[in-house]
Each structure stands twice: as structure tokens, then as C-alpha cells.
Amino acid sequence: MVNRNTFVALGALLAFAFATPPTAHATPPDTYGFGNRSTALAGAVGADVNDGSSNYHNPAGLAMSRGLHIDIDYISSSPNFEINGERSSVERFGALQLGLVVPVQIEGVTFAFGLGLVLPDQRLARTRSTIVERPRWELFDTRSHRVFLASHLAFSPVDWLSLGIGIAFQAPSELTLDIRGDLSLTDPEGASRLEHQFKGDLTSIRYFQAGLQLHPHEMFSFGVTYRGEYTLANRIIATADVRVARIADLIFSLDTFSTSLFGPQQISISTAFRPTDRLRIGLELTWFDWSKHPSLIPTEQIILTLDPAIVEVPGEIGGRSAIDLELHDTFVPRIGIEYTAVKTEAIELDLRVGYVYENSPFPTQRGITNFVDADRHTTTLGFGIRFTDLEPTLPGHIGFDAYFLYSQLVERTHEKDSLVDAVGDYVAGGRIFGAGVGVEISFE
Amino acid sequence: MTAVRTTGGLWRQGAWALQCALVMSCATLGADADFPDPVQTSGVGPFRLLDAVETGLEGEPLGRVMDATGATGGGMFVEGFVFHVHAEPLAAPPERDPALAAYEVDWARFEPRTIRRSAANANTFGAATGEVVLQASEAWEGDAVFDPWAVVLADGTHRVYYAAEGGLGIAEGPAGGALTKVAGPIAGPVAGARSPSVVVADDGSFLLFYEAAGVLRSMSSSDGLAFSEDAAVPLMDPETPFEAGEVSHHRPGAVYATMPSGRRVLRVYFEVRLDDDTQLVTVAAAAADDLTRFERLSDAVWPGDEFGGAPMPFLDDEGRTRLYFTLSTVDPDEEPTRTFVVGLAPAFERLVPLP
Numbered sequence: 001m002v003n004r005n006t007f008v009a010l011g012a013l014l015a016f017a018f019a020t021p022p023t024a025h026a027t028p029p030d031t032y033g034f035g036n037r038s039t040a041l042a043g044a045v046g047a048d049v050n051d052g053s054s055n056y057h058n059p060a061g062l063a064m065s066r067g068l069h070i071d072i073d074y075i076s077s078s079p080n081f082e083i084n085g086e087r088s089s090v091e092r093f094g095a096l097q098l099g100l101v102v103p104v105q106i107e108g109v110t111f112a113f114g115l116g117l118v119l120p121d122q123r124l125a126r127t128r129s130t131i132v133e134r135p136r137w138e139l140f141d142t143r144s145h146r147v148f149l150a151s152h153l154a155f156s157p158v159d160w161l162s163l164g165i166g167i168a169f170q171a172p173s174e175l176t177l178d179i180r181g182d183l184s185l186t187d188p189e190g191a192s193r194l195e196h197q198f199k200g201d202l203t204s205i206r207y208f209q210a211g212l213q214l215h216p217h218e219m220f221s222f223g224v225t226y227r228g229e230y231t232l233a234n235r236i237i238a239t240a241d242v243r244v245a246r247i248a249d250l251i252f253s254l255d256t257f258s259t260s261l262f263g264p265q266q267i268s269i270s271t272a273f274r275p276t277d278r279l280r281i282g283l284e285l286t287w288f289d290w291s292k293h294p295s296l297i298p299t300e301q302i303i304l305t306l307d308p309a310i311v312e313v314p315g316e317i318g319g320r321s322a323i324d325l326e327l328h329d330t331f332v333p334r335i336g337i338e339y340t341a342v343k344t345e346a347i348e349l350d351l352r353v354g355y356v357y358e359n360s361p362f363p364t365q366r367g368i369t370n371f372v373d374a375d376r377h378t379t380t381l382g383f384g385i386r387f388t389d390l391e392p393t394l395p396g397h398i399g400f401d402a403y404f405l406y407s408q409l410v411e412r413t414h415e416k417d418s419l420v421d422a423v424g425d426y427v428a429g430g431r432i433f434g435a436g437v438g439v440e441i442s443f444e
Numbered sequence: 445m446t447a448v449r450t451t452g453g454l455w456r457q458g459a460w461a462l463q464c465a466l467v468m469s470c471a472t473l474g475a476d477a478d479f480p481d482p483v484q485t486s487g488v489g490p491f492r493l494l495d496a497v498e499t500g501l502e503g504e505p506l507g508r509v510m511d512a513t514g515a516t517g518g519g520m521f522v523e524g525f526v527f528h529v530h531a532e533p534l535a536a537p538p539e540r541d542p543a544l545a546a547y548e549v550d551w552a553r554f555e556p557r558t559i560r561r562s563a564a565n566a567n568t569f570g571a572a573t574g575e576v577v578l579q580a581s582e583a584w585e586g587d588a589v590f591d592p593w594a595v596v597l598a599d600g601t602h603r604v605y606y607a608a609e610g611g612l613g614i615a616e617g618p619a620g621g622a623l624t625k626v627a628g629p630i631a632g633p634v635a636g637a638r639s640p641s642v643v644v645a646d647d648g649s650f651l652l653f654y655e656a657a658g659v660l661r662s663m664s665s666s667d668g669l670a671f672s673e674d675a676a677v678p679l680m681d682p683e684t685p686f687e688a689g690e691v692s693h694h695r696p697g698a699v700y701a702t703m704p705s706g707r708r709v710l711r712v713y714f715e716v717r718l719d720d721d722t723q724l725v726t727v728a729a730a731a732a733d734d735l736t737r738f739e740r741l742s743d744a745v746w747p748g749d750e751f752g753g754a755p756m757p758f759l760d761d762e763g764r765t766r767l768y769f770t771l772s773t774v775d776p777d778e779e780p781t782r783t784f785v786v787g788l789a790p791a792f793e794r795l796v797p798l799p
Contacts, residue, residue, distance in 0.1 A: 424486025
């Protein structure tokens with residue numbers, strides 16, 4: 001049934017979408033998953049997800065939730081990477097994940113608001129510039145170390161259809177340092193008169209996510225999810241205009257612009273098949289638009305002049321230019337199987353297994369860049385136990401979930417074109433051990 | 445009744461939310477993290493001089509291989525021994541040759557050069573001054589022998605290639621034992637051959653690099669005694685030329701390396717003299733199966749400005765390169781004698797842990 005509220009809801013969703021600049025994969029959920037059940041199913045959940053992880057996997061699922069739903073998970077992943085047999089210093093990632101779904105029904109149409117939050121337990125955000133000659137596990141070193149926050153609206157005009165749209169937030173930075181005054185060479189501490197001003201500007205950018213779920217039959221459901229592209233840039237501007245010993249003007253200008261994080265746009269298509277009421281098989285294929293990745297090598301412009309030239313200014317000062325990373329798009333297949341082993345009036349026990357193959361978007365590092373990555377095979381195992389007969393203490397159910405994750409990063413040889421490369425050839429590979437525990441509370 | 449249940453429900457939901465907030469507020473605890481570890485397998489440096497813990501030699505200059513008087517012509521390491529050139533100053537030396545660069549040793553002001561062999565110190569990478577194992581005795585050698593390069597043969601014999609006034613010679617002996625001159629001057633190298641450096645290829649053949657008239661040259665041999673196919677080493681121009689023009693190339697030091705990728709590379713470290721009266725040490729490399737193209741580094745492997753020279757590499761089991769080379773002496777007002785030092789690449793590694 002499509003009524004007036006449907007059109008109102010559709011209008012609200014579109015307004016929500018177009019109010020955000022489409023400018024957002026490389027977030028913690030991209031790397032380590034979001035939601036305990038969804039991660040245990042290798043992320044192959046877009047067709048029928050309806051818990052708090054809908055905020056990442058498919059916002060349309062929010063409107064399929066049967067009540068207020070809160071998911072609280074803690075995940076921990078320990079990368080164990082090696083380059084030439086030596087352990088790479090990629091630190092453990094741990095985070096608290098929160099998913100919230102608030103559905104309401106108005107004249108037969110289900111509306112829902114969702115909020116997803118990933119709060120790393122080490123830091124809110126980390127940005128590290130690239131040292132070209134230093135091999136870095138690009139997808140694991142820095143990208144995942146930041147907060148992920150997303151909010152969505154969804155509605156379901158009819159039982160078999162739901163739509164969702166929303167935004168996620170990230171923060172680029174611009175830092176400015178100005179130094180002015182007089183510098184004494186004979187008594188720099190006592191006679192110099194220098195003043196400086198530092199300005200830091202942490203603005204926010206938003207990118208949108210949208211999804212659709214179709215439930216044409218109780219045995220089948222389909223989903224489509226779109227996640228927008230985003231680029232987080234860091235800009236550092238430093239200027240100095242200093243009179244040196246009253247005989248010369250020193251003018252220094254540094255303007256460096258770097259991409260600290262890029263998330264490619266993504267489209268996921270998914271299906272879930274339930275041949276029996278105890279078995280669910282989910283399949284998902286995601287396209288990542290990695291080829292649009294901008295260079296991670298900062299663009300620098302450095303100007304250093306001294307007038308008159310009382311000392312020689314080094315000729316090599318002049319900055320550097322961006323280098324094309326030559327990433328390619330990837331298609332990532334996922335499969336997740338869930339079997340309800342126990343199902344009674346009071347308790348349900350689900351067993352889960354999943355697999356995902358992520359081919360690396362980074363090419364073999366044959367030139368001067370050293371962004372290390374490898375094809376990744378991930379296998380997950382998990383379970384969820386749900387207590388459903390909790391009235392009157394809890395008008396809903398409470399569940400506990402846990403998963404274990406193992407990723408194998410296939411060893412990859414990086415053979416340099418130049419035999420006198422500053423780094424030389426290397427072989428990189430590794431594995432990730434991850435686990436998560438969580439609780440879900442659902443109010444009917 | 446309905447209102448009471450709603451209030452109770454809200455309270456319970458609020459309590460859950462409060463507990464969530466409390467957990468989250470404790471979750472974000474900062475911690476420092478290291479930058480990714482550096483990696484270098486190409487052996488191009490920049491090298492750092494070994495410190496006193498690594499050489500076992502306290503005091504200045506840093507990185508010296510041994511405490512010795514007189515002048516050194518550099519040397520190389522093989523199987524626990526350092527073969528090096530040494531000469532003490534003459535009591536009444538002639539005037540210094542004004543044509544020499546300020547950092548060059550005027551060998552005429554020293555006693556005839558000899559080749560010494562020192563046993564490396566236990567647990568460190570310094571060495572004693574050692575004993576004379578080769579000195580000029582043949583007519584073709586003139587009054588001095590120098591530029592030693594030792595190769596360990598399959599049967600454990602140490603074969604030492606060296607230079608003298610009339611060309612290149614060969615001496616052999618057991619490890620640590622007396623050396624016997626077995627050939628010289630070697631037939632084949634062009635006149636004025638100096639600084640032999642010999643590596644054994646995977647097929648067992650010998651490859652000789654040497655310098656003559658400021659040009660690096662190479663020859664091959666099946667037995668390491670008779671060499672043929674003399675040709676200039678096909679060095680490419682560096683991608684970025686040095687600021688000063690290159691005048692000549694000297695003192696090749698070659699080593700085969702296996703990269704982590706499995707490919708074999710032949711590296712040749714050598715001395716470049718520039719038209720601003722300076723010199724530096726750089727490196728060129730070629731694929732082991734294609735020696736027709738030696739790619740050059742566009743920089744010096746030793747970043748200091750002490751006019752590095754006479755590089756002789758040694759690749760250890762960990763893939764690290766120790767480069768034995770010489771630097772100009774510290775005091776420019778004194779007689780130039782050079783200092784025999786040893787550097788390490790990758791520079792971020794250590795050979796001996798700090799105490």
C-alpha cells in the first residue's frame with residue numbers, strides 16, 4: 001500500500017540525501033566489519049540485515065527492525081604482518097561498536113532512525129604522512145584508526161520493500177603556522193623579537209550511504225547498498241617573514257597538501273536465501289572504485305629566499321609532486337551461512353560461518369612508492385544465543401554474540417624496476433586474528 | 445497501568461543507554477605507535493659507520509676497523525680475516541707530490557706498501573693490526589703490493605688477488621696460513637691494471653673487475669687464474685648527475701647478492717673522482733644474468749664529506765652489507781694517511797646490541 005505518508009517519507013529521504021555533499025571504504029567497518037552477527041557472516045548480509053549494523057551494511061534494513069534495537073560490540077583484531085620475514089609494526093585494532101535502530105509506525109508505514117558508531121580504543125583519529133622509502137601496510141596502518149559515525153533514515157512503505165539513506169562523517173584538517181618578526185644572530189634568545197600564530201581547523205565532511213531491500217518471498221530477499229566516496233585531506237601551511245640581524249629578509253613558505261584517507265565509492269548487491277526456517281545463506285558482491293584513489297604522496301611547495309643572499313640557500317629545497325598510485329577497482333565476493341541449531345520458546349542458538357575474498361587494489365610496488373598490501377582471504381566463525389522469554393523484565397529479547405576471524409594475506413613479492421632502488425625487493429604477507437563479543441537488546 | 449509500564453520501559457531503556465555511555469567513555473585510551481619499520485635490501489645505503497660497541501674500539505675516529513699508525517690503502521673482509529694495505533711513514537720523506545688531491549696519500553712518503561692480514565676481533569667487528577702476509581718480492585711487482593681481494597675457493601683455500609707496479613698477481617694459502625704467490629702478472633688485463641675484485645658466479649666461473657686509466661673493466665675466467673674477454677664495465681649514466689663532473693672511476697668492489705624476491709644481482713661499489721677535486725663512493729648494479737647494463741645510483745653511498753674511497757663490500761647472512769672503505773684523515777694539516785673504516789647498510793640495523 002502506497003499512501004501519502006510514503007511520498008512524505010520519500011521526500012524527507014531525498015532532502016536528507018541532497019543536503020549532504022556527495023564527496024566516503026577505508027573506514028574501520030570496511031577493514032574489520034561492523035556488527036557482531038554481520039561480521040560473523042563475512043558481511044554477506046545486505047539483503048536482510050535489520051539490526052544496528054544496518055547503519056553500515058544496508059540502511060534500508062533499519063525499517064525492517066521489529067522494535068528498538070541496541071547492539072553493543074567490542075572487537076579486537078591483531079594484524080601479524082611480515083616483510084622479508086620481519087614482523088611489521090602494525091598495531092592491534094580494538095574498538096567499541098554501537099548500533100542503534102529506532103523504528104516507528106505511522107499509519108502503516110514503518111520509519112526508522114539509525115545510528116552507527118565505531119569508537120577505536122586507542123585514538124579518535126590518526127593521520128600519518130607517507131615516508132616514500134618506508135614500506136607501509138596502507139590499508140591497516142592508519143586508515144582504520146578513526147571514529148566512524150553514521151546516521152540514517154529508512155522507511156518501508158510495504159512489507160516487501162524498504163529504503164534507507166544517510167550520512168557518515170569524517171574530519172579533514174588544515175593547520176597554519178605564521179612566524180613574523182626580527183631575528184638576532186648574535187643573541188637569538190635575548191634580542192630576537194618573533195611572534196607566531198598557530199591555527200588548526202578541523203572541519204567535517206559528510207558522505208552519503210543508501211540502500212534498498214526487497215523481500216518478494218519469505219525464502220528470498222535482495223539488497224543493494226551504495227556507499228559514497230570521500231577524501232580526507234590534510235593541509236599544512238607554514239610561513240615565516242623574518243628580518244635577520246637587520247640586514248636581510250628571510251621569507252619561507254611551506255604549503256603541503258596530502259591525502260590522508262580516501263574511501264572509494266562502493267556498490268554492493270546481495271541476496272539471502274532461506275531454504276528452511278533454520279538455514280540462511282547470504283551472498284554479496286561489492287564493487288570498490290579504487291581506481292579513483294588520489295596520490296598519497298604529499299604535494300609540497302617550498303619557497304625559501306634570503307634578500308640579500310648573505311648565505312647560500314640549498315638548491316635541493318623545492319618540494320615534491322604527487323605520484324600516481326595506479327590502483328585498480330576490485331570486486332569482493334562474500335558468503336555467509338547461518339544455521340539455527342536450537343529454537344525453543346525461550347532460547348535460540350545460531351551458528352555462523354563466512355568467507356570473503358578481497359583482492360588487493362594496490363599494484364606490485366615496482367617504483368619508488370612502497371604501499372604494501374596483499375590479497376586477503378578471510379574466514380569467520382561465530383554464534384549467537386538469544387533469550388526470547390524475558391517478560392516482564394524485558395519486553396523483548398536479549399542476545400549474546402561472538403565471532404572469531406582469521407585472515408590470510410597472501411605473500412606477495414615486490415620486485416623493483418631499479419636495481420639501485422632506495423628500498424630494494426621485498427616479500428610481504430601475513431595474517432590477522434580477530435574476535436568480537438557483543439550484546440543485543442531488542443525492545444518489542 | 446499503561447502509563448506505568450511506559451515509564452518503566454523508558455527508565456530501563458535509559459539505564460541501558462547510560463551504561464553504554466559509561467563503557468564508551470572509558471574506551472578511548474591513547475597510545476603512541478611506532479612508524480612502520482624501514483626496509484632496505486638493495487645495499488645502496490646510505491651507510492653508517494659502526495660505533496664503538498660494534499667495533500670494540502673506543503675513541504675517534506668512529507667506525508675505524510683497527511688502531512694503526514701509518515697510512516692505509518683500505519682492505520676487505522673474508523671468513524673472519526681482514527686483508528688490508530699498510531705502510532709506515534719514511535723517516536726522511538721526499539716532498540709531497542703537488543699533483544695529488546689534498547686527501548690522497550702520497551705513497552712515496554711512506555715505506556713500501558705491504559698486505560697485512562688481521563683476525564677479526566671476537567664478538568665485534570674491529571680487528572687487530574695483523575701481520576704482513578704479502579710483500580713485494582718479484583721483479584714485476586716493483587717495491588710494493590697493494591689492493592688485496594681475497595676469495596675463498598671450494599676447498600677452503602684463500603686466494604688473494606692483488607696489485608703491484610707491473611699489474612695484477614695471485615697468491616694462495618690455507619685459511620690463516622702462509623700465502624704463496626702462484627701467478628703474476630696475470631695475462632689479459634690492460635696495462636696499468638689495479639684494484640682487482642673477483643666474484644664467483646653461480647656457474648663456478650670467475651669474474652674479475654679492475655681499474656685501468658680511470659676506467660672500470662671486467663674479465664672472466666673458468667679457473668680464476670687465466671682471464672679473457674676484457675671489456676669496460678657497461679655503466680649507465682646516473683639518473684641525476686653529480687653536481688661536479690665525473691673525471692674517473694676507481695677501486696671496484698663487487699659482490700653478488702640475492703634479493704628477497706630471489707633474483708640475483710651483481711653490485712659493484714666504486715670510487716668516483718670529480719672535477720672539483722673531490723671523490724665519493726657510489727654503486728652500480730646489474731642482474732646476474734645480464735651483465736650488459738649496470739644501473740648506477742645517483743648518489744654517494746656514504747653521505748659524509750670525507751672523500752670516501754676504496755670500497756670493499758661484504759654481505760652477511762642477514763642480507764646486510766658491510767662496506768669496508770677509507771676516509772680522509774681528520775686533521776687536514778697533517779699528512780694524509782686515510783682511515784680504514786667499516787660502514788653498515790641498512791643503517792637502521794645494528795651488528796652488536798647496545799649494552
